[in-house]
Amino acid sequence: LSLLFFSDGSPSDPARDKPLIVEKVGKLASKFGRRLSISCIGMAEESEDFSCLNAMVTEAKQFGSQALFGKPSLDADSLSNIITSLASSLTTSRTEMTELRTGKTKLLRMVEREKLNTQDHIGDWKEYTTSHAGTHYVRRIWSWSWNQGNRFIPIVDTRCAFCWAEEAPHACPGCKAYFLCASCYSNNGQNNGFVEHRSRYNNHQSECEGKLAKIRMGSLRQKELPSFAIAVKEQFFGEGAERIVRKVRFLDSSREYIGPVYVAKESRFVASHGGSYDEQMEYHRSFMITQDIARDFAKKFNVAMSQVTSHFGEESHGYLSKLPRIEFIEPMVVELNENNVEKNVLVEKFLEGNYKKFNSNMGYVEDEVEKLVGRMNDLGLGQRFDNDLGAIEEGSEDDEESEDEEHEEIFDSKEAAPHQGTYSDLQDAYFPQAFSHYTYEKSKSQLMVVDLQGVFTINNDGTKLYELTDPVVHKRRTNRNRAMKKMSFGRTDRGEKGMMAFFETHKCTDACKLLGLTEVKVEHV
Numbered sequence: 001l002s003l004l005f006f007s008d009g010s011p012s013d014p015a016r017d018k019p020l021i022v023e024k025v026g027k028l029a030s031k032f033g034r035r036l037s038i039s040c041i042g043m044a045e046e047s048e049d050f051s052c053l054n055a056m057v058t059e060a061k062q063f064g065s066q067a068l069f070g071k072p073s074l075d076a077d078s079l080s081n082i083i084t085s086l087a088s089s090l091t092t093s094r095t096e097m098t099e100l101r102t103g104k105t106k107l108l109r110m111v112e113r114e115k116l117n118t119q120d121h122i123g124d125w126k127e128y129t130t131s132h133a134g135t136h137y138v139r140r141i142w143s144w145s146w147n148q149g150n151r152f153i154p155i156v157d158t159r160c161a162f163c164w165a166e167e168a169p170h171a172c173p174g175c176k177a178y179f180l181c182a183s184c185y186s187n188n189g190q191n192n193g194f195v196e197h198r199s200r201y202n203n204h205q206s207e208c209e210g211k212l213a214k215i216r217m218g219s220l221r222q223k224e225l226p227s228f229a230i231a232v233k234e235q236f237f238g239e240g241a242e243r244i245v246r247k248v249r250f251l252d253s254s255r256e257y258i259g260p261v262y263v264a265k266e267s268r269f270v271a272s273h274g275g276s277y278d279e280q281m282e283y284h285r286s287f288m289i290t291q292d293i294a295r296d297f298a299k300k301f302n303v304a305m306s307q308v309t310s311h312f313g314e315e316s317h318g319y320l321s322k323l324p325r326i327e328f329i330e331p332m333v334v335e336l337n338e339n340n341v342e343k344n345v346l347v348e349k350f351l352e353g354n355y356k357k358f359n360s361n362m363g364y365v366e367d368e369v370e371k372l373v374g375r376m377n378d379l380g381l382g383q384r385f386d387n388d389l390g391a392i393e394e395g396s397e398d399d400e401e402s403e404d405e406e407h408e409e410i411f412d413s414k415e416a417a418p419h420q421g422t423y424s425d426l427q428d429a430y431f432p433q434a435f436s437h438y439t440y441e442k443s444k445s446q447l448m449v450v451d452l453q454g455v456f457t458i459n460n461d462g463t464k465l466y467e468l469t470d471p472v473v474h475k476r477r478t479n480r481n482r483a484m485k486k487m488s489f490g491r492t493d494r495g496e497k498g499m500m501a502f503f504e505t506h507k508c509t510d511a512c513k514l515l516g517l518t519e520v521k522v523e524h525v
Contacts, residue, residue, distance in 0.1 A: 001028070002037045004083075005056065009048030018052045025056045029063035030113045034239045034268075036065040039083075062115040064239045107270040111244060114235035120247065120257070128336050129229040129251055130164040135339055137164075138228050142333040144288035146296070148218040150487070152281070152288070152333065155223045156215075160184055161197070166227050166253040174198055175212040177220065226250035226259030230334060232345065240470070242492070244268050248334075248347050261350040265331075265470075277342040284333050284346045286490040287470075293487075294449045294471045295328040297439045301515075302326065304416035304438070308514055311418050323514075324431040324456070324464040328471065351467055353455035358432035361451040361472035361492050362501055412442050419513040426510050428456070432466055434511035436502060441517050445525070448474045448499050451492070474498035500525045 029036055038060045040053035053069050060067035114123055128136045142152040160168040160181035168179035172194050180193045187193075198208040205213070214220035229251040238245035248262040267283060302325045309320045331348040432452045439449040454468035473489040476496060494501070503520050512519075 001032050001035060003028075003039070005038070005040045005053060006043050007040070007050065007053055008044040009042060009050050010052075018055060021052060022055045022059050026059045026063065026115075029060040029065040029067075031110075033064045033111075033113050033236075033244075034066065034241075035108070036060065036067075038065060038067040040067070040069045042069070042071045063113045064116075064237075108268055109244070109270055112235050113239070114233075114237050116237060118235075118237065120233075120249070120261075124234040125231045125249075126234060127229070127231045127251065127255065128338075129255060130159065130166060131255070135337075137337055138230060139335040139337050139342075141225065141228065142335065143221050143223060143330065144292045144333075145218060145221075146289060146292050146487075150289065152285075153219060153221050155221050155225065155332070156211075157228060158225070159228050162193070166229055166251075172197060172208055174208040175215065177211040177215060177222065178208065227252055229255075230262075230347075231257075232264055238263075239268065242268060242490075243470075247350070248345070261352070262347050263350045264345040264347050266345065277344070280344050281333070284344065286488055287346060288331060288333070289487060290471060290473050290489050291328055291331050291469070293447070293473060294439075294468075295330065297442065297449055298326045298328050298435070298468075300411065300442060301435055301438055304515055307416050308418050308516075322462045322464060323426060324428050324466055326431070326435050326466045326468065328468050329454075331469075348469060351455045351469060353457060355453070355455055357451070357453040358429075358466070359436060359450055359452050359502070361474070361494060361498055410443055410446065412444055417516045419516060421513065423510045423514060426514065428464055430509040430511035433506055434509065434515060434517065435466075437506060437508070437512055437517050437520070438515055440499065440502075440520070445499075446476045448502060450474065450498065450502055472498070474502075496525060 025038070029038075038057065040050075040057055042048065042050040042053060044050075050069070050071065057067040057069045126136065128138050130137060140157060141155045143155055145151070145153050156177045158168060158179050159166060161178055162184040163181060165181035165183070168181045170180040170182070170185040170193070172178040174194075178194070178197050180188070185193050194208075196207075198206050200206045200209075211220060215222060227250045231249045231251055233247040236244045236246045243265045244267075245263050245265050248264045249257045250259045250262070252258040265287070305323060305325060306321075309317045312320065329349050329351065331346055333344050334347050335342070335344045337343075436448060436450050436452065439447060449471050451470070451472035452466070452468050453470060454466060457465050457467065459465065472492045472494075474494055474496075475487060475489055476499070478496075500522050503522050503525055508517065508519050
């Protein structure tokens with residue numbers, strides 16, 4: 001839906017009608033969200049009052065709609081530019097709603113949206129707790145590990161094994177993956193509650209031994225969670241090209257919120273959201289794979305950032321240790337039972353702060369870096385290191401990589417070695433782009449992590465962190481690696497075209513030099 005409003009300002013826009021007009025725009029935006037494009041054009045001198053148009057645009061944006069206000073010069077060219085922008089928004093919406101393989105329009109879910117920054121107590125929540133066992137409760141929670149066979153891995157359930165009580169402080173001393181609440185522990189006579197769990201039958205291993213073996217083999221994961229009960233908000237507050245987002249809170253035994261805010265990410269489209277339990281899990285699979293391999297790249301990137309300090313004098317180590325690191329938050333899939341119907345939601349921590357996109361899967365990089373550098377400098381953040389780090393020490397480069405390295409190994413095992421020279425321009429804003437470049441080189445040009453988005457934080461100790469989510473992985477189509485052939489990264493994976501788009505706009509900076517990265521020409525991708 002596209003709406004175009006013209007106004008010559010007050011008094012044509014009566015003040016008494018402004019609240020009603022803005023309210024109606026809000027209702028439309030709540031219903032259509034990202035599919036709604038609004039262009040408000042002030043056709044008068046700049047001194048005129050266009051507060052009504054501005055309020056309409058602000059209200060629409062609060063629900064995730066695309067909206068702009070323009071005050072064109074009273075000429076055809078200026079008006080044409082605004083109309084072109086509106087047409088571009090419409091094209092983007094149509095593309096998002098089109099199935100690339102068939103060209104058919106995809107059916108979107110009709111959901112209720114809320115304004116940005118709406119307080120938790122406003123709106124409706126659905127609880128999944130042990131007090132609702134049999135109707136609404138959490139069955140289990142899954143993580144993902146591509147290092148353990150590229151599959152879902154269950155997280156140890158910390159509820160009481162007998163009554164499912166949330167507070168279960170007594171853990172089996174053997175496996176530490178079987179829990180009892182105080183009541184069940186007492187009623188079974190101290191450790192007697194663990195007897196059956198630790199007993200063998202017909203020479204088969206006990207449940208305790210089985211859980212311990214799974215933990216050691218990586219097929220059962222111990223992860224600290226606030227609880228195993230959640231509340232999911234009915235209204236959605238965020239929307240992207242593929243997913244819509246709503247808040248999730250973990251609940252304690254008193255059904256009070258506990259721990260940080262989380263979000264549930266679901267498909268915008270009817271076909272991906274519905275279907276059987278297995279079809280729902282398959283939809284989450286590509287997200288989990290993508291995020292998990294990006295997390296692995298980020299860990300290696302941070303190790304490389306720590307390794308480069310050894311190539312410089314001690315006087316530079318303090319500064320180098322506070323250069324930005326990168327992390328991708330870890331998602332989980334929460335399996336629910338709702339009136340005996342199985343369903344699941346993908347949940348991850350809510351990123352609080354100034355959420356930004358630092359590059360995309362379509363190639364834009366350079367302009368965004370310059371804007372980010374400007375914003376950081378305006379805020380007094382991420383300023384240049386004006387004192388040269390000095391020339392890199394001689395003889396600090398690693399030996400060449402062995403030619404007989406295992407063909408199936410995805411990652412290059414060579415340690416990062418900075419280029420020789422001086423480093424005088426290590427802007428914080430350069431590191432997301434350097435990370436994307438790093439993933440290409442670290443994977444031997446087989447993969448690239450882009451569409452980097454999230455928040456940038458400067459901690460009290462001066463360390464800096466890009467905390468990211470929802471990346472895109474481009475996979476080279478023409479590779480012979482058996483492990484990579486099995487990987488699927490969804491429809492946002494543009495393969496070599498995406499890699500080329502990145503390098504068409506990427507300019508290597510001192511951040512790339514610091515990691516020893518090689519400049520890549522587009523024709524060599």
